[in-house]
Amino acid sequence: MTAHNVPDKRFLDAQIALLLETPDDDLDELLVAAGFEPPELAMRGENAIAAARAVANAKDAERGRFEMRRDHGYAPGNYSAQCSVCGKHHTADKRAASCVECADAAIAKGAA
DSSP states (O other): OOTTSSOOHHHHHHHHHHHHHSOHHHHHHHHHHTTOOHHHHHHHHHHHHHHHHHHHHHHHHHHHHHHHHHHTTOOOOSEEEEOTTTOOEEEEOTTOOSOHHHHHHHHHHHHO
16 A cells, blocks of 8 residues: 555544444434444444454464473474374474373373
């Protein structure tokens, strides 16, 4: 984008302020006149927020799983190594002591 096709920030700020200060009934009336259904738009917004939260929660869970695996000797990587628990050859970080299966088994054993 160039400076010529980016709207003026002050104009956008004024538009946002106008929307925030407009009563809900007036906004609903404008939306209907423009061919939108306010309840449908609200539901779409709520669905988008729920989807974003689900993605954030999944990323947090994955981050937690990564940390637990690391605590049990595994980290992903591109090095060929031998697991110190089962002896299987696997691909992992060069400092990993165990394969992902053994790390997951140790996590499950600890959770039981």
